[in-house]
Amino acid sequence: MKITIVGLGSGDISSISLKAYKILTSFDNIYLRTEKHPVVEYLTAEGMGYKSFDYIYDKSNDFESCYKEIAEIMIQKALSDQVVYAVPGHPCVAEKSVKMLMKLCEEKKIEIEIVSSTSFLDDMFVFLNFDPSEGFTLLDALDFDEKKIGLYNNLVFTQVHNRLIASDLKLKLLEVISENAEIIIFKAAGIKGLEQKTSVKLYELDRSEFEFDHLTSVFIPFPYLAKNESLSNFVETIEVLRGENGCPWDKEQTRESLIPQFYEELDEFNNAVNNNDIDNIVEELGDLLLHIVLQAQIGKEEELFDINDIISGISEKIIRRHPHVFGQEQAFTKEDVNVIWERIKKEEKLIK
Numbered sequence: 068m069k070i071t072i073v074g075l076g077s078g079d080i081s082s083i084s085l086k087a088y089k090i091l092t093s094f095d096n097i098y099l100r101t102e103k104h105p106v107v108e109y110l111t112a113e114g115m116g117y118k119s120f121d122y123i124y125d126k127s128n129d130f131e132s133c134y135k136e137i138a139e140i141m142i143q144k145a146l147s148d149q150v151v152y153a154v155p156g157h158p159c160v161a162e163k164s165v166k167m168l169m170k171l172c173e174e175k176k177i178e179i180e181i182v183s184s185t186s187f188l189d190d191m192f193v194f195l196n197f198d199p200s201e202g203f204t205l206l207d208a209l210d211f212d213e214k215k216i217g218l219y220n221n222l223v224f225t226q227v228h229n230r231l232i233a234s235d236l237k238l239k240l241l242e243v244i245s246e247n248a249e250i251i252i253f254k255a256a257g258i259k260g261l262e263q264k265t266s267v268k269l270y271e272l273d274r275s276e277f278e279f280d281h282l283t284s285v286f287i288p289f290p291y292l293a294k295n296e297s298l299s300n301f302v303e304t305i306e307v308l309r310g311e312n313g314c315p316w317d318k319e320q321t322r323e324s325l326i327p328q329f330y331e332e333l334d335e336f337n338n339a340v341n342n343n344d345i346d347n348i349v350e351e352l353g354d355l356l357l358h359i360v361l362q363a364q365i366g367k368e369e370e371l372f373d374i375n376d377i378i379s380g381i382s383e384k385i386i387r388r389h390p391h392v393f394g395q396e397q398a399f400t401k402e403d404v405n406v407i408w409e410r411i412k413k414e415e416k417l418i419k
Contacts, residue, residue, distance in 0.1 A: 068177045070145045072165055073153045074184035078105040078258035078282065082185035090151060090182060091115050096144065097151045100137060100164055103281050104155050105258055117153070130209050130226075134164035142171050155281075157186035161207055161225040187284070190257025191223070194264065195286055208232055208285070213239040222287040227252070227279060234273035236285065246270040248291040254283040302374050305360045309368070322365055329358045387411060 073090055076082030083091075083106060091097060092113045099107065102119040111117075120137045127133035144150045158165045158181050172179045192199055203221035209232065216222065227233050233252075240248075248269045255261035261282070267275050272285070308317040336351035363374040388411045391398035398404045 068145050068175075069149045069180065070141060070168065070172060070177060071149070071151045071180045071182060072158045072168070073151055073182045074157045074186070075099075075104050075106055075153050075155050076184035077156055077187040077190045078255055078261070079190075080106050080109050082106075082190070082257060084182065084184045087182045087184045091153060094151050096148055097153060098141065098144070100152070100154045101281065105255075105261065130163070134167055137164050138167040138171050141168055142175055142177065145172075145177050146175075155187075157183050159183070160186040160188060161205060163207065163210070185257075187225075187256055187282075188223075191253070191284070191286070194253065194256035194262060195251060197221070197286070197288075201289075208236045211239075213242050216243055221289045222285075224285040224287075226281075227283045227285050228281050229279045230273050233279055233285075237269060237272040240269060240287075244269060244287070244291055248287060251286040251288070252277045252279075252283065253286060254280060256284075258282075298374075301356075302360055302363070305357070305364050306367075309361075309364055317361070320361060320365070322362060325358055325361060329355075332358060387415075 071090060071094075073087045074084070075091075076084075076087070088110075091110050092115050095116070097115060097117040099117050099119045101121050101124070102117070103121065107115075107117075120140075123133050123136050127136065141150065141152050152165075152168065154162050154165060156162070169179060171177075188199075188205070191197065197203075201221060203223055204216065205223050205225065206216070208224040208227045211224075224236060227236060246269050249266060250269055250272065251264055251266050252272070252275060253262075253264035255263065263277070265275060265277050267277075269287075277283075305317075308314045309320075332351060332354040336348070336355060339347035339351050359377070360374060363372070363377055366376075367373040386393045388408055390396040390411075391404065391407060396407060398407055
């Protein structure tokens with residue numbers, strides 16, 4: 068029992084490795100995730116026979132169920148014979164069906180061989196004149212958590228197959244990136260005669276006249292304006308401010324010098340709350356957060372504590388003092404909660 072997983076390369080026949088080419092033109096029982104790939108016609112002329120799973124795409128409601136069904140079919144085929152499963156690009160780059168298949172093979176004790184070919188990334192570097200040493204994050208447009216995107220990096224989104232996916236991608240990205248961020252839509256990198264790219268603003272992603280297809284990806288070069296900075300990115304920003312090439316004022320601050328300003332910010336926050344000024348409340352909370360992160364950075368520079376110590380400390384305290392939420396105790400009223408809170412505070416003092 069064995070499954071050989073082969074990469075079809077990025078689209079040009081020269082991107083297929085010699086080993087992959089020999090397997091695809093000499094083996095029986097070849098299954099393609101999709102025949103919608105530029106090299107399939109060439110390989111067929113060279114003697115490749117195959118069966119395609121495109122019919123599963125046509126009947127599936129989503130890609131997840133589609134890939135799951137493909138993986139399960141390949142397992143059944145492998146139980147009785149050696150089979151070849153071929154996918155676009157490199158088998159281990161942005162290929163969810165391969166990840167599912169490898170997991171099932173491990174469970175069923177089926178041998179796997181991975182035969183690589185060039186991924187679209189290699190051609191993308193050339194096509195977009197992009198040096199990968201600058202750093203980038205590769206994400207699947209069909210399945211990613213926008214709140215976990217590292218906002219200090221170039222971003223590449225694969226599988227932007229059509230305008231509907233482009234629209235969903237845009238809506239997700241608008242949660243974390245400015246609508247005016249410059250992006251590049253591109254497809255068929257490295258395939259002569261098919262390469263295309265265009266630069267648009269993020270809000271124009273699904274409005275562009277660009278013809279989306281199965282070879283389309285989106286590149287968002289850094290720097291771009293982040294709409295919502297994550298806490299970790301904000302901490303990095305403050306570290307830069309107090310770094311060697313940072314701001315003279317921020318670099319001069321000490322734990323003591325910040326105290327009067329902290330009280331000023333607290334008074335301003337109090338006024339904003341009393342006036343029910345929502346915009347000002349948000350601004351003043353940001354100013355208070357700035358002071359907390361500045362204090363954490365000073366602690367880090369003194370090698371005493373950092374922001375993680377502060378967060379883990381308060382997290383542990385909150386969980387510990389709410390056993391009626393995170394444990395087995397019960398509390399039905401505010402009075403019950405106060406009793407539990409005070410009891411645990413006394414226990415903590417005894418431990419200290």
